[in-house]
Amino acid sequence: MGILLSIVADLGVPNFYVLIPEIIVLTVALTILVLELFTKNKSLLSALSIFGLGLAAISVFFIQEGDKTLYGLYIVDTFSLWFKFLILITSITIFAVFNPYIDSKRSYYGEHYYLMLFSILGMMIMVSSPNLITMYMGLELMSISLYILVGLLKRDYKSKEGAFKYLIIGGAGTAIISYGIALIYGKTGTFDLIGIALKLQDNIDVGGIGGLVLLIVGLALKASAVPFHFWTPDAYEAAPTPITALMGGVAKLATYATIVRVTVDAFGGSSEVWAPAWAVLAAASMVVGNFIALRQKDVKRMLTYSSIAHTGYILAALASGNGVGFFAILFYAMVYVFMAIAGFLFLSAFERNEGWTNSVEDFKGLAKRHPIMALYMLILMFSMLGIPPTAGFMGKFGIFLSLISADVWWLTIVLVITSVISAGYYLRIVANMYMYEPISKAKFNLTQIEKAVIGFLSILTLLLGVYPAIFWEISNLLTNSLLMTAVAR
DSSP states (O other), X not given: OHHHHHHHHHXXXXXXXXXXXXXXXXXXXXXXXXXXXXXXXXHHHHHHHHHHHHHHHHHGGGSOTTOEEGGGTEEOOHHHHHHHHHHHHHHHHHHHTHHHHHHHHTOOOTHXXXXXXXXHHHHHHHHTOSBHHHHHHHHHHHHHHHHHHHTOOTTOHHHHHHHHHXXXXXXXXXXXXXHHHHHHXXXXXXXXXXXXXXXXXXXXXXXXXXXXXXXXXXXXHHTTOTTSOTHHHHHHHHSOHHHHHIIIIIIHHHHHHHHHHHHHHHHGGGHXXXXXXXXXXXXXXXXXXXXXXXXXXXXXXXXXHHHHHHHHHHHHGGGGXXXXXXXXXXXXXXXXXXHHHHHHHHHHHHHTSTTOOSBGGGGTTHHHHOHHHHHHHHHHHHHHHTOTTXXXXXXXXXXXXHHHHTTOHHHHHHHXXXXXXXXXXXXXXXXXXXXXXXXXXXXXXXXXXXXHHHHHHHHHHHHHHHSTHHHHHHHHHHHHHHHHHHHHO
16 A cells, blocks of 8 residues: 555655545545435434544544655645544534534524535645635635524524625635635735745845735734624624534634644745734734623523633734744633533533523522532633633733743733723623522423533643643644744745
8 A cells, every 4th residue: 555655656656645534524524415315313314424523533543644645735744634623523513513503593404514524624635735825715615614604593683694794704804804815815926835835035026025925914803803803793793603603613713723724824924014914913902802791691501602702812922923922822722612612512511491592590509409400600710711720821821931931021021901890791600500590490301412422622621731741742743843844934
């Protein structure tokens, strides 16, 4: 087999072996696309999706690092393999609780399953893209699938409105990224990230800066950074809540990874241009996200603005413009995905119960009605706030150190102040759960899989705070892999 692959490589034929995870996800998506025409068995479609994602995740471990395919348009390194694995594993948790939700909403569409898989496929392409063309293709495959998924909620006008807003503003982001890529190509004559870095080395002019600025704006819009966040509250609130978890957790993870790869590979030598830009976007996101979250009475919308604030925390690391910042952003992105998914899936599970409206008032007395679930929510709120010994604290601590290492004190102060402000809405939920009597004595109908998934993610969030060394080592490995891959290429 090895000899055959060597001969194929010598002939210049693309090495499709390294695309096995993507091929598995695509095959399962196309199979469900056909299968759902003949059956409405949601359990079958869901099981097939989970099986495909699990098989793809396992196949990641059988791919040799350093392999390239598609004539340099696709790369396989430690960075891409790890993020693909994380995307696949976290997506499985969303599929696991999806069926009870759509049953309660009476909103079954067969399209849900394969569109979710197509969006995940787009994310996998994004994190393996050493080229602006493949990055753009992956980004659009993810985005277009999500545009549709947001609106797939029957008898819900808000869902259609949110999808339309997301489509229009997301389309604007696509146009901005396209113009940015065009300017960069006009300046450098290449779409390859390393090729761009070589062309712009010590010679970045107005054209290069213009392309970089447009690329930053487009990626910031996709990451829902202020002031390009206007689509986020309506789209997140309107979408089926498991889809919100996919958007606010997994899709953001892929977007952050893409931002880091593009920044390091293509513009590593131009930090004096992009570091201040990301610093301003990060500060605006932290301030606006936290202050508006304070005013929210709907917890789903509150977590949406919280996610905007967390985008600010994560992107703040880029303001350092050094390896410590890259390490910090990768660590925080990896731990944040568990918090974000668990928070939205918590709401998804309780939304199925009559009388639950996602209001802050609904949480009153939850500790007496469902003590275990209340404990999970407490862990998540403490982690998002950044209270030790949770993973959220370790993530913010890493961002704090990266900013200090680069003497970006003003942004460090913004980070600390806005984190304190966020206590106003995170602790309000905790107070309602533990300091008030229940407003109703009706029992909650939660499935065992919902309890298990939310419990797993919540406990993992706590364990990563108590013992963060595992993800520290992974983050360090990913940072070194990214920097070494850039040098090698």
